[in-house]
Amino acid sequence: FVADSFANEVKGKKGLARIVKATGYSIDGFKAAYKFEAAFRQVIWLNLLLFTVIIFMPFNVSAIMVLVIASFLSLIVELINTGIEASVDHTST
Incomplete structure (x- = not known):
């Protein structure tokens, strides 16, 4: 083609x-x-705190995986939200 x-x-x-x-x-x-983005920085630091707690707490592997996946999902959602806000700010007054 x-x-x-x-x-x-x-x-x-x-x-x-x-x-x-x-x-x-x-x-x-x-x-x-x-x-x-202040909210993204907050989520990063909260996730680092979560990972530190995960290291020292006696969670089983499935609980650790759920916590890690949830923390990465929170980062992804925050980035999507930032993208939407930036596009709306760009197109509106």
Whole structure:
């Protein structure tokens, strides 16, 4: 298809180089979120506190996994919320 070749030209990097670039962009995004979003910083520090408690408390493996997954979900939801807020702030007055 002609559309496929045009899309591939526009996209740029392929393979491992694309993964490396995407990782760099993701790291930059996490740095920006930490620098500019107080709620994201709070969630990070609360999760670090949670991980510290998990180390010293005698939880079974399934409880530890539930706590770790919940902490990562809270980070993901906070980043989604930040993205929605940024897009609304960008498009509205």
